[in-house]
Amino acid sequence: MISTLPTRLDGPILIEPRVVADDRGFFLETYRREPYRDAGVLGDLVQDNHSRSTRGTIRALHFQTEPGQPKLVRVARGRVFDVVVDLRRSSPTFGEWESFELDDVRHLQLYVPIGFAHGFCVVSDVADFVYKVGSYYDPGTERGIAWDDLDLGIPWPAPDPVVSERDRHNPTLAAAAADLPAW
16 A cells, blocks of 8 residues: 655655554565556556665766656665656746655655656765666666756755766756757
């Protein structure tokens, strides 16, 4: 059993799974097709990914062009500041972002639909970030938006962020907007 929590942007779905806990620990289902589909998680999820990062690491803001890549993300260990940015040019919230705290205590999950960039910043000592995606990774369709785009103004909670070389060179949303697919 799962429930959904409100989000400000139309598209992302914040999911609260049922956690069964006792003095031994806990158990939860992290995905079951029918209830997730009923909640709005559409399409088949075809690949699982797992990353481990240390405090202050920012992995952002990534997306795939055609056919796009929806994601169901969660934190298996630690805590992250998770961000989505609406890249749908026809959307009334184009260029707006929303953040969520995902951790290994509440076990919230976030469905990131096609048309959104996604990223996160690790705020615990270490975080294991796991996600299911709805299309196979294709480096030819991989794109990014500058994590530090001043027009977006995302307040990443890392005074001295650790960012990959690739992410340091992503264009601003304004520079990338004309080349975005019509999702």
